[in-house]
Amino acid sequence: MKKLLTVSFACMLLAVGCSNGDDQQANTDPSVNEDQEKQENNENESKDETNQETNEQEDNQATEEKNQDEEDQNEEGNDIETSNEDENKPSLTNEQAKEAAVQAETSLKKIVNSTEGDSFKMKGYETKEDIVKELTNVMSQNLAQSLTDAFFVMRDGTLYLEPKGGPLWFEKGVDFKLKHPSDKEYVIVQEQNNEMSGNVVMHYTLKYNGENWVLDQMKSQRKKQKDVSKVTEEQAVELVRKQIGAQDESVKIEFDHMDGNRYVIHVYEVVEQENNTHTATKGWYYVDQDTGEVANMMN
Incomplete structure (x- = not known):
């Protein structure tokens, strides 16, 4: 009986030893270890990518907020600058408006009279740009260019006057009204009546060029005649x-x-x-x- 128990105990020890051997063999299998390392690396890389995306989103959000703050500051600065410009624009009296309109006419007539005899060759002005430059002292760039193109022409490299009827200028001795439709402009409204144009209402628009109020536009509107019914x-x-x-x-x-x-x-x-x-x-x-x-x- 004692001998039988000894044999049984020995068999149990042998079985336990075999089981431990299998576990050690499983733990030392190189392919299993590589798979585990790859899985761990993939998990780490995924975490890194997630962290990187989160950081990028935070950086982008911070950049957008910064840009928005800068835009708001720029807009505020522009509003202040525009407000200052409007405040710096001097108001215009009737006498000053009249003087601005008269100066525009005087300047153009001075240039027109600068011709050599009957040839209409311009004296003291070589190009149209010379005339435009002088006229912009008393009128806008657009009006100066328009009048120059209408009354002067280059022929064979020489500047000539083209004689023709001029625009309807402001009449000094005629009453007028001065309107102020916006902060950027004043408008002289004057009714005129002559044989050439008939009965018209002239509108002379004055704009501020940063230094002075100058003539910007001249528009005429024919005045409607009242219907006079004849006696039956x-x-x-x-x-x-x-x-x-x-x-x-x-x-x-x-x-x-x-x-x-x-x-x-x-x-x-x-x-x-x-x-x-x-x-x-x-x-x-x-x-x-x-x-x-x-x-x-x-x-």
């Missing part, structure tokens, strides 16, 4: 009736004929006798077709 024949008859105060139905007032632009109105009375009826003229009258004025032809 019936109205002419009624005007005469009112003029002489005729109320008796026996007094007849009739249109007879036209004399130029005047109606000739006959006023008469019907006289009845026993066996005869005739008319007795009481007067002849003119009625102006345009004005309605009544005049006695007998006077």
